[in-house]
Amino acid sequence: MSSEFRLPALGADMDDGTILEWHVAPGSRVKRGDVVAVVETDKGAIDVEIFMDGVVHELVVAPGTRIPVGTVIATIDAEDAAPAPSLTPSPAPAGEGRGEGSSSSPSSTERLKVSPAARRRARELHVDVEALTGTGPGGAITVEDVERVQPTEKGGMREAIAAAMSRSKREIPHYYLSTTIDVTPATEWLAAHNAAAPVAERLLFAALIVKSVALACRELEGFSGFHRDGRYEQSTAVHVGVAVALRGGGLVAPAIMDTADKPLAALMDDFRALVTRARAGRLRASELAAPTIILTSLGEASVEAVFPIIQPPQVAIVGAGAVVERPWVVGGKVVPRQVLTLSLGADHRVTDGRLGAQFLARIAARLQSPASL
């Protein structure tokens, strides 16, 4: 018997998507987690993974078709035999310029030479790249080619963010807390670690915060989970989403999966790969749908504090400002210290400020002993 595979929602604000290409054909064996299709959404081109093992029976939706979330896009015959050989979940070539181009894709739309920057701009502006004439090297379509056609406003992603944040402010009774902590021990530990480590193993301060948030989620209930259909479900897994600002506007918050279980080095590798793929528009569906809580780290923009807005159906979001040097009182003396303002936006339907304060304190405590992260 065939099972139906439907277009998954990749977040609260996604209503539809366009199949860009299929990575499988009827008869292909698939297993849970394989990337089977690339779908164009307001958050960029997303690799969609399948949730079941089996053999593809039929591809119901052709590339180029825009369809609502929940539409059956393929049918899968369940397999009872031995484990199927795995398909290689190779990333689709995103045009030229990344040097990773496997070109085995059956799609014709991906054959167009479009720079990744231009493809992303085209998505933002709702410009059909196939209708353009490229002026770049080898006839490649550049950002300028896209903007020539549609020189205005941001488009889809801005609308998606507006929809999600409006819903959040309408439905979620937020409360906000903040605390400023001395992170000098953590910055010193980090500088020493990075001075000794090979360049590829250096850490960012944000990675320490991500891990601290994940561990705090394990210790206190009510911050890592989802509020759906009038009730809260605590998530057993902790997937911290990291807010990634996109150049030229917009942001996405994909998850570092199983954040609390990962050693810092592995967490940092995932973090780095995630940011790069987010900016190249190559995120996976599961990464966008997975976050159980989000960290927004606006330190780069030099603000000292952020008052973060929850992304439904989540119930909490942690904000981190810039690490700045400030006069601080230690043992009765004023001394210069590196300080960080942590903040929390949380859902009053689930927790109160007292528990929220404890949650922030747990994160702060973890940051005091970076070597044990």
Place this chain on the structure above:
Amino acid sequence: MDRAELTRRVLSLVTEIAPDVDAATVIPGINFRDQFDFDSMDTLNFAIALHRELGVDVPETDYAQLANLDKCVAYLMKEGTVS
């Protein structure tokens, strides 16, 4: 490697680590941060790419020398590790 060749390779690394940046728009004397919102993640990726492609290990304390294309090329030439 002469300056022009080094500049070309550095530029290709910039667009590799930031695929959403158009190489044609990079202005050599303007900081990547001001021009393209480069953040600490971009800088780290840049340092990793420089190490991988050119064999230069830029310590974290020298990251300021990678702030823009001109500075970066000058730094790499001065270090003498790229000849």
